């Protein structure tokens with residue numbers, strides 16, 4: 538059997554838990570298949586030579602981790618600059634937040650070249666290589682240029698925006714050409730796939746051979762949607778473990794006279810947290826029966842703090858939460874509990890289960906695994922309600938959630954009120970259908986579907 542080689546910027550020890558959906562999903566994949574996981578070590582070497590980084594290897598359960606350090610200059614231009622200052626905002630439809638600094642692209646290319654150079658000697662002829670996310674779009678092209686002939690697949694964890702938004706990236710043409718070095722490209726949703734198909738036809742002049750195969754730049758590429766899932770059994774086990782039970786019991790006890798609403802996100806402008814908090818304020822304003830009762834716990838895990846847009850969103854959120862608590866709070870009740878810290882994943886199921894309304898309302902999101910975790914953690918006899926943004930990839934399949942437009946503050950407040958008042962029977966029916974869908978398309982299904990399609994691609 539072919540060994541799986543996973544390549545991603547973010548690498549985590551698969552035996553430990555990490556914040557961020559990509560790390561969580563890949564850790565679950567590698568725990569099951571074993572293989573090699575290659576990427577950035579997380580170390581930044583001050584004064585290090587650009588394009589050079591020490592390679593570290595370690596065994597982590599069934600997987601080998603091979604990670605490379607980044608010099609400060611590479612980190613700032615490749616990760617912070619081009620990946621998170623250009624590609625991330627544009628891929629999330631936020632051209633207004635993009636920082637098109639012409640200096641970043643050199644670092645992005647340099648790190649992709651270094652990754653290819655360091656990875657190549659670790660590869661076996663029979664390996665299957667699976668590259669993840671926007672940080673590493675040109676990796677296959679670099680590997681191919683060095684003689685790599687193995688099957689290489691690519692999965693984009695973020696959304697892919699419509700062609701005219703993509704076209705704002707000065708290097709769009711080069712990036713799209715680089716994608717054609719892969720045998721298979723996977724997207725989170727059918728919408729992302731349709732944007733890709735339109736882009737390659739209208740901007741790159743590619744010939745669609747059929748709905749999923751495109752020919753351009755002398756290569757044939759297959760592209761499909763593979764919505765990522767979670768390990769349902771693992772998360773259900775976590776829900777019933779002592780730690781989650783304790784968290785559930787203490788949260789229920791503390792909020793026994795209240796209705797609990799919960800948001801769990803990295804503190805990222807794509808997650809729509811200020812919009813959500815404003816909708817919560819509107820709920821208190823429009824439906825006064827919720828005052829002294831509804832409490833929003835917002836966990837906002839620190840993320841990419843050295844990128845300016847992230848510092849801005851933090852300030853905005855702190856100000857907003859402070860003003861709502863000042864306007865509505867009382868001696869015995871604070872409407873918003875804002876926690877700017879990463880909460881250990883094993884504690885989250887207890888919090889989700891103690892919650893009446895889960896708020897997953899990003900302005901754009903590739904998938905959003907928190908939505909799926911929330912469903913799995915519920916008590917089927919008395920489940921909470923998921924309020925889900927129609928702009929999260931997860932919404933394409935989770936139609937029994939209450940779908941909202943997060944830009945519509947008033948409409949979102951109305952839907953939250955509907956969630957708070959939903960009869961138990963309706964909650965049970967919706968939850969049952971949602972749980973089935975999350976089970977059917979779990980992380981194992983996602984990995985199998987992608988790898989089967991990759992094995993069959995280009996043959």
Ligand SMILES: O=P(O)(O)OC[C@H]1O[C@H](O[C@H]2O[C@H](CO)[C@@H](O)[C@H](O)[C@H]2O)[C@H](O)[C@@H](O)[C@@H]1O
Pocket residue numbers: 547556557558559560562670671694695765840841902903904905906
């Ligand atoms: O690695 P970081 O810069 O700390 O950021 C964390 C990850 O954020 C993004 O996650 C995405 O992947 C999830 C799983 O597919 C998906 O549910 C979510 O919608 C995406 O935002 C990013 O794409 C990853 O590369 C980061 O590691």
Ligand SMILES: O=c1ccn([C@@H]2O[C@H](COP(=O)(O)OP(=O)(O)O)[C@@H](O)[C@H]2O)c(=O)[nH]1
Pocket residue numbers: 555556557558559561801802803836837838878879880881882885904905906907908910
């Ligand atoms: O304080 C936190 C916040 C998030 N997460 C985990 O991080 C992942 C977030 O993934 P998602 O796909 O929702 O969004 P991303 O952060 O990847 O954009 C989920 O597994 C969460 O359980 C966590 O463990 N602790």
